[in-house]
Amino acid sequence: MNKQILLRNRPNGPVDSNTWEMVESVIPEPKEGEVLIQTHYISLDPAMRGWMNDTRSYIPPVGIDEVMRSGTIGEVVKSNNHPSFKVGDILTGWGGVQQYFTTDGKGHFKVDTSMIPMTKYLGTLGMPGMTAYFGILEVGKIREGDVVLVSGAAGAVGSVVGQIAKIKGCRVVGIAGGPEKCKHVVEGLGFDACIDYKNENVSSGIKTHCPKGIDVYFDNVGGDILDAALARLRMHARVVICGAISQYNNTVIQGPKNYLSLLVNRATMQGMVVLDYAKKYAEAGMQMGMWIMEGKLKTEEDVYDGIDNFYDTYQRLFSGDKRGKLLLKVIEE
């Protein structure tokens, strides 16, 4: 049987027990030209919260009674004359929160797992890594010597952002929740400093660690932390709006009250969506693969087990009770 998580009710605020329902259905048969994929891992991302809102966005909302959208990686277990994919191939794409699905292969890509474990293709070599790469290089436009501040510094995106900025010769300060994460960000990932927003005053922390201000702020969180960063921008600073996890569950978004710092400092705040860079994923993947092999880019995945635990695992995105890329293993062994 195929366990699937369906969206039953759009959440108004945080998700609750009525949001999704797990159903079991018969494993589908691939039609002519299709493959059947058994999913091994699904990706859990803060963006999931937004995909459930019935609003105009960069991607259509998940429909009611549809399988919840997610990035996936899995194995072709049956092929009905698919022109390019065969049994045993490992494919990554948008498989959704379910154990099996059929596809004509559109939007799915074959990956090589002989050297690189499967989980990396949902992390550093997947959407979070690509987001970090293009966000900090193309939107943040970092230059050697820049002071770079990154929120969500222990997360899937922020951890890569900061390490790329270090590779490029920047001074990098992270913001993360709790002493353990902050220690990891500095000692494990090589950031110059990390502010513990759960136990420190973020504004004071920024003042201490970025005494001359910030050239680039990479924002994954929004809210008060975005305001604290705006208050310390340098001239011609760039603010990359990648996400706003502090706000996704709010029905009214907290706007950045310090946005006039953009005027005072002739600064730019720019939003990004990683899908725009699809044509350059391969280039970024090769570069990041090299950095990983050279030991310059350290990444980790936090893997939980069982599609039955989807709801609880999803909560970790918002509680912060995870480190690095959050994944759920959905193959039953």
Add this chain to the structure above:
Amino acid sequence: MNKQILLRNRPNGPVDSNTWEMVESVIPEPKEGEVLIQTHYISLDPAMRGWMNDTRSYIPPVGIDEVMRSGTIGEVVKSNNHPSFKVGDILTGWGGVQQYFTTDGKGHFKVDTSMIPMTKYLGTLGMPGMTAYFGILEVGKIREGDVVLVSGAAGAVGSVVGQIAKIKGCRVVGIAGGPEKCKHVVEGLGFDACIDYKNENVSSGIKTHCPKGIDVYFDNVGGDILDAALARLRMHARVVICGAISQYNNTVIQGPKNYLSLLVNRATMQGMVVLDYAKKYAEAGMQMGMWIMEGKLKTEEDVYDGIDNFYDTYQRLFSGDKRGKLLLKVIEE
């Protein structure tokens, strides 16, 4: 005697009767190498409110007991061997809210008033015009066919922004307060449409007049209008943050709660300060002078009389009870 307006107390919120004091002092004598200028007009600008706050900004705050800062135009009435300025020269610069002042000439520029009236040098050929020119062209980066939305459309900056955008082949929609201003913006200045924020729902108005969304929003006001504009951005839109008159008297700024539209639409919000473009003022002045002579750029000044009326005239910036560039004539005839 020389009437001067001094800053006595920093306002917390709107200015009040304790903010400034008018004093009379002896007309100063120019030192060696200085000139004495009799000011004819002073410029009243929303930025004045910000200059009284004791906060880090793009220009130091006006000091307590100092003459209130303002742009001015006036005539050299005495020269003490000034190397380049002589009696009768007309100079524009930062003279402050007073009738006479001495200067070594730094930051003051001689202008030709034989063809162009003095008042234009504080308007279209002064800071507001330069702000409009560089803001819409260099920050807004307008292209032919863009849909451009401008708030404060009847004001000194907005009226010029919209007309330049029309010259460049854009569709231009203004936002202004009251039917009379809106009529002027469309019929007098040639905007395609104007939304009356005092009598219309701005969001609906934007939907009606920009059905496919906005490519460039030029913001002079902030607050709810900025949010309404953000909600209707097109892909890769540019938001020019020039001012936020709705917020200048607030002790807590209303942040734009729709800022995540920047993410969804891969849009950019960028602040600007006109002083950065000083080296190109001459170029812009010539271009705008040509447009004025060709009848393509219509500008007007709203002139009030008497330095004694400074306080009341200043209020018009915030009540909106003025049209075009607000000036105060301070020479007594």
